[in-house]
Amino acid sequence: MILPLSLEAVAYGVGQKPIITPLSLELSAGASTILLGANGAGKSVLMRLMHGLLSPTAGRVVWHEPEAARQRRLQAMVFQRPVMLRRSALENVRYVLRAAGEDASDSRALQALDEVGLRHVASQPARALSGGEQQRLALARAWALHPEVLFLDEPSASLDPSATREIEALVQAFDAAGTKIIMATHNLGQARRLGDEVLFLHQGRLVERAPVEAFFTRPASPEAAAFIRGELPWV
Helix, strand or coil: CCCCEEEEEEEEEECCEEEEEEEEEEECCCCCEEEECCCCCCHHHHHHHHHCCCCCCEEEEEECCCCHHHHHHCEEEECCCCCCCCCEHHHHHHHHHHHCCCCCCHHHHHHHHHHCCCHHHCCCEHHHCCHHHHHHHHHHHHHHCCCCEEEEECCCCCCCHHHHHHHHHHHHHHHHCCCEEEEEECCHHHHHHHCCEEEEEECCEEEEEEEHHHHHHCCCCHHHHHHHHCCCCCC
């Protein structure tokens, strides 16, 4: 297993501007972790640091698995606006499997499409799919690899309510299958539906970590209480 994931005094900045102030935490298998906070709080940057897309300007990101190739192989990330390759939905899945050195047969790729309800669009160009279908295809590409950890960066932020429900159902299916979910959102209802614990960020600081119900019913910080009330962070 590549978990637990430890962040040791991790910080990130651009020039003289701090984006993430030093924080330390450990994430283990099991509980779904929600990165919650207003736009600009640092959720996406922190997630990219965890996933390895960004390198910290201070501190260390340490996986239990020391081998870098296995670290990359056993985690996946889905973005708010996923990049679709200029090929069919089926070939998008097969490409990911080939890149990971896995069996890239049609049958395995179709199984991943079945899991997200997209077998019927297997031969269609991925870029011609609706926004919700593209997001489900991004999840199919992740599903095909059976990741131990799945990072989700506001995967339904640009979708309508129906498509959002479909994405949430798939996230719950990943969770039920044993994949560790680490998801960024600013949607309070979604955090309650999908999360077991909340990491609340405010202006680049990790202000609070708590079980989801405790966070919403008994926030321990004034910043979290204001966010739950819907108050703007700059007012």
